[in-house]
Amino acid sequence: MTEYLKAMINPVTFSAAFRLGTPLLIGLSGYCFSNKVGILNIALESFMMISAFFSLLGSYLFLNQYIGALFGILSGIVLSIIYGILVFHLGANGLITGVGFNLSGWGLTTMLLVAIFKTRGAANVDASYFASIDIPFLRNIPFISDVFNNQTILVYISPMLILISYFVMYKTPFGLRARGIGLNSKAAETAGIRVIRYQWVSMIVSGATMGLSGAFISLNTIALFSENMTSGRGFLVLASAMVGKGNPIISMLVAYVFSYFEALTFTWSSFPINTQLIQMLPYVAVLIVLFVTNFKNIKNAGDIDQ
Amino acid sequence: MNKTTKLGEEFKINLIKYSFSLFAVLLIGSLLIMAQGENPITAVSSIFVGAFGSKVNFGNTLHWMAPCMLVGTAALIAFRSGVMNLGLEGQIYFGALAAGLAGYMVELPPIIHPLFCIVVGGIAGMLWALLPAILRLFFNISEVISTLILNYIAILLAELFTILLMKFEKNMSVTNIATTKILDSARLLVLIKGTNATSALIIAAVILVVVYLVYKYTVVGYELKQVGQNLKFAKIGGVNASRVFISIFLISGFIAGICGATETIGVNYKFISRFSANLGWDGVMITRVAANSPGGVAVVSFIWAAFKAGAMHMERNTVLNRYVINLLQAIFVLFISIDYKMLYTNYKERKFIKSQSLKERD
Numbered sequence: 001m002t003e004y005l006k007a008m009i010n011p012v013t014f015s016a017a018f019r020l021g022t023p024l025l026i027g028l029s030g031y032c033f034s035n036k037v038g039i040l041n042i043a044l045e046s047f048m049m050i051s052a053f054f055s056l057l058g059s060y061l062f063l064n065q066y067i068g069a070l071f072g073i074l075s076g077i078v079l080s081i082i083y084g085i086l087v088f089h090l091g092a093n094g095l096i097t098g099v100g101f102n103l104s105g106w107g108l109t110t111m112l113l114v115a116i117f118k119t120r121g122a123a124n125v126d127a128s129y130f131a132s133i134d135i136p137f138l139r140n141i142p143f144i145s146d147v148f149n150n151q152t153i154l155v156y157i158s159p160m161l162i163l164i165s166y167f168v169m170y171k172t173p174f175g176l177r178a179r180g181i182g183l184n185s186k187a188a189e190t191a192g193i194r195v196i197r198y199q200w201v202s203m204i205v206s207g208a209t210m211g212l213s214g215a216f217i218s219l220n221t222i223a224l225f226s227e228n229m230t231s232g233r234g235f236l237v238l239a240s241a242m243v244g245k246g247n248p249i250i251s252m253l254v255a256y257v258f259s260y261f262e263a264l265t266f267t268w269s270s271f272p273i274n275t276q277l278i279q280m281l282p283y284v285a286v287l288i289v290l291f292v293t294n295f296k297n298i299k300n301a302g303d304i305d306q
Numbered sequence: 307m308n309k310t311t312k313l314g315e316e317f318k319i320n321l322i323k324y325s326f327s328l329f330a331v332l333l334i335g336s337l338l339i340m341a342q343g344e345n346p347i348t349a350v351s352s353i354f355v356g357a358f359g360s361k362v363n364f365g366n367t368l369h370w371m372a373p374c375m376l377v378g379t380a381a382l383i384a385f386r387s388g389v390m391n392l393g394l395e396g397q398i399y400f401g402a403l404a405a406g407l408a409g410y411m412v413e414l415p416p417i418i419h420p421l422f423c424i425v426v427g428g429i430a431g432m433l434w435a436l437l438p439a440i441l442r443l444f445f446n447i448s449e450v451i452s453t454l455i456l457n458y459i460a461i462l463l464a465e466l467f468t469i470l471l472m473k474f475e476k477n478m479s480v481t482n483i484a485t486t487k488i489l490d491s492a493r494l495l496v497l498i499k500g501t502n503a504t505s506a507l508i509i510a511a512v513i514l515v516v517v518y519l520v521y522k523y524t525v526v527g528y529e530l531k532q533v534g535q536n537l538k539f540a541k542i543g544g545v546n547a548s549r550v551f552i553s554i555f556l557i558s559g560f561i562a563g564i565c566g567a568t569e570t571i572g573v574n575y576k577f578i579s580r581f582s583a584n585l586g587w588d589g590v591m592i593t594r595v596a597a598n599s600p601g602g603v604a605v606v607s608f609i610w611a612a613f614k615a616g617a618m619h620m621e622r623n624t625v626l627n628r629y630v631i632n633l634l635q636a637i638f639v640l641f642i643s644i645d646y647k648m649l650y651t652n653y654k655e656r657k658f659i660k661s662q663s664l665k666e667r668d
Contacts, residue, residue: 042392042454086640086643091648091649092640092643092645093643095392095450097640097643099587101636104636104640106584108633110627111633232454232455235451235454238451238454239455274469276465280463280466283459284459286455287441287459290441290451290452294445297447
């Protein structure tokens, strides 16, 4: 038992949590706006998966990880535009569209994996990837170095993106209006805000950030893509934004809770505990966090308003 | 008189909806297939042969039709009443596991045994569906997010139970995780020799017919429809919305569990981990394409099954892989989900305004 607890406070776990939080944070920095303006987008999973594939493809073709990330961002934007047209202008149901997107994401990536890389399941290709960076001034600080040093650039920019997102949301007119829409979209409309425009902007921003988080999935320290590689991380972004009610900082903290439990998957894997049990941890954490944060609703129990 | 013209309009919109979607998908599909260096006509004919070419091939189509119909019905019940049960995949896994256990742990006479397995599977799926229902009813946690997350947990939990029960080693490869084979008495009746077309199809058909009759002729069915169409109205009309909500969730989970059970006792003869290749999501697509009508679910399930059986044949006989079909099915659903009625009314309104303004000018 003690070795489990020891592993829980091991710097390796925190380092992995910091790293694994990256895709969630990058995604959240854009999706928080969508959450604020009232878009429930379950297609995030497919955004992440498809752009992970195209990031790998871009990096493979040009042997440059930054071009790979650009491919990821562009594919995320394209996907968000398609989603936006379907849901905002063609009257499609957001959830069904999301299901369609997620299945398309699975079909498209597995199909292209076979068609381009001629493999089934996983492709470990000869592409350039984001390598970890050694930061000199962190090197000699005992605990800090183990956790924060030797990560990739994407890991470092993810909290910065959250800060930018927070600044935009709480210190600019754009953010003010977006929050206004979140509080009451009818009132915002009456006050002369074009709700649809804000929805479009946040949609495309979330597409771009999900695209970048896809680049992290396939290009961080190794260039690899495997079938269903995102394994629900898009849904974790959704859940963190839901719990954080679109506040980037709170959502970030929630995302780190999830990524911490994901990190335990690595540090506990050498112990006799079943792999399946550890792999379940981040998902169970989502349920528990949702449960705890919504526990106060029990006084309205049994009242359904859809 | 007025009514007939209205019906005609509805028909026209539906015709536009399905033919446009079909045309768009055929176009995209042809481009995709040609990009991979294959003739679209060869691909389509290969699918057709794979689905209907011989008795065995047709049997395969019928085999796939059963789970498609069951999970389609499960999704139909939920989505028709506006309950977003996206956890069908997890409910299928629990049904499949429970049926697999009931298949070898209990000894029963032939016909009773498979029925017992199916009921046990259904109950397992139902219990797994109870969790998100409770979270929604008591804590107002959206079933969208909870069911999505519970799918991942269900797959891992079913795997874990199997490992613990079978005393497998911890690092067992995922593809080898399976329960003991079920007893012969628990197997479903094979309808066409040499294929997996079993009496599951009959079970699926019976359930679908019952659902159709309930919707068409009973008060319960009317209440279910009301909750989906207009919750406020239903509540004012005296419908107990919470009770309806929870029963929809449970019935939907029960049928999804049956779907998993029939796959176990009719096809694999044991519970295999990760056996369902997104079957639960097929259900959501099927009921969407069928526009939430029971008759439609039967038709669309048949088409879906033909594609599933044909895709394998296509993969063996052309350079294409079967994922092309998965992708095209999902794209088809995206086109179907466009609200053509709204677009049509908007178009007509615009035309009307234009003609009015032209008149005023004259």
